Amino acid sequence: MLAVASAVERLLERPTLAIDGEHYLAGLPLAEEKFGGQMFIQMGVLAPIADGLIFLLMYYFFRKLLLVIAAMLVATLSFTWTMGLLIGTGFTVHIMSSMIPVFLMPIAILNSIHVLSEFFDLYPRYQDRRATLRAVYSELFAPISYTTLTTAIAFASLMLVPIPPVQVFGAFIAIGVVIAWLLRWFSCPHL
Secondary structure (H helix, E strand, O other), X not given: OOHHHHHHHHXXXXXXXXXXXXXXXXXXXXXXXXXXXXXXXXXXXXXXXXXXXHHHHHHHHHOOHHHHHXXXXXXXXXXXXXXXXXXXXXXXXXXXXXXXXXXXXXXXXXXXXXXXXXXXXXXXXXXOHHHHHHHHHHHHHHHHHHHHHHHHHHHHHHHHOXXXXXXXXXXHHHHHHHHHHHHHHHOOOOO
């Protein structure tokens, strides 16, 4: 049972406060506590399942374990650093901010999928990894940069909402999107 709800139940059981009939507990604190507790359980269970599913699908499509691990590492580092920055700057992890990893994982993976797909498409033409990577990064730098910028701006626009948890969520998702972009482009050795 919930901590707040349990405390209220104990108060209602006191002989001096005994109320004949039924009583119902309601209100924002109870809803936040119930929803928040369930959200953290869901994030703890479903986030790893989603990550595993993404990993398996990428491995199925690309069949190169090292490349899939590298892509997953970029995504994992992006949301780990983002959550570390969130906590390090003094913000609490609440219901909204607990969803940051779930949003950042697919966003960060998308750029890697574009790079890997283009690499596998162009490799037969170049037959050289370095030359293929140069061609891939040359071709995809602008489009991926534009989509990253628009995604970051879209999430940053949530800072205009007069609800503090939504503002924090939007700001840190925007930061995480930029971190994922930086990790993607700077994780490749100098070409």
